Amino acid sequence: MAQLESLNNNQEDSIRKEIRDWSRVTLEAPIKELNGLSGCPYAKKAWADNKVDIAFKRSKSFDVVYQILESFDDEYDLTIVVDLDYEEDPYMFHQRVEAINYSIAHGAYNDLNLWVMSSHPEDEGNQEAGDDEFVQHNDCDYAMMYIQRLDHLQESANKLKKTDYYSYTFGSGEPSHVFRLREKFYQDLQEVQNGWNEKKGRYEEAS
Numbered sequence: 652m653a654q655l656e657s658l659n660n661n662q663e664d665s666i667r668k669e670i671r672d673w674s675r676v677t678l679e680a681p682i683k684e685l686n687g688l689s690g691c692p693y694a695k696k697a698w699a700d701n702k703v704d705i706a707f708k709r710s711k712s713f714d715v716v717y718q719i720l721e722s723f724d725d726e727y728d729l730t731i732v733v734d735l736d737y738e739e740d741p742y743m744f745h746q747r748v749e750a751i752n753y754s755i756a757h758g759a760y761n762d763l764n765l766w767v768m769s770s771h772p773e774d775e776g777n778q779e780a781g782d783d784e785f786v787q788h789n790d791c792d793y794a795m796m797y798i799q800r801l802d803h804l805q806e807s808a809n810k811l812k813k814t815d816y817y818s819y820t821f822g823s824g825e826p827s828h829v830f831r832l833r834e835k836f837y838q839d840l841q842e843v844q845n846g847w848n849e850k851k852g853r854y855e856e857a858s
Contacts, residue, residue, distance in 0.1 A: 737794035
């Protein structure tokens with residue numbers, strides 16, 4: 652048992668280092684087409700401020716995700732859940748994460764101001780420029796879920812709308828379904844936090 656625990660700890664340490672290096676190479680590196688803006692402009696500061704935590708999911712159960720959602724206390728801006736027993740079908744995996752976001756929005760965790768992003772080893776984006784410069788450290792694949800505050804994430808996205816970031820990301824196409832869903836849930840959150848006065852047709856501070 653102690654040997655198994657040691658192996659798990661060694662694997663987790665290696666994956667933590669791999670994720671940090673992956674972020675540095677693929678998310679934080681400046682992109683020429685964006686005049687030096689990086690793929691994730693806020694990632695570098697979050698790591699530098701020690702505001703990123705990494706947890707591990709080793710079974711089909713999503714209990715570790717639910718526990719983080721129920722106890723999110725802003726000690727970290729972002730918690731990355733490494734899913735070592737992920738659903739192999741990327742569509743089904745992302746659908747499960749979307750269902751979690753719907754449950755958040757409907758009050759299942761007593762905190763509406765949370766959002767879960769996700770990435771899967773078979774996602775097309777993992778084959779785009781940047782990822783091919785990253786050298787994987789481990790011989791195991793894993794999916795990831797990224798848990799953070801919805802308002803912080805969406806307000807950061809709104810700032811990026813003033814740049815070429817999203818025209819570069821989406822090209823001439825429409826924003827993704829997940830992007831539009833996040834905007835909707837953010838607007839719903841604003842209504843809950845501020846209160847919507849139907850008669851006056853404006854937001855008012857909730858009493």
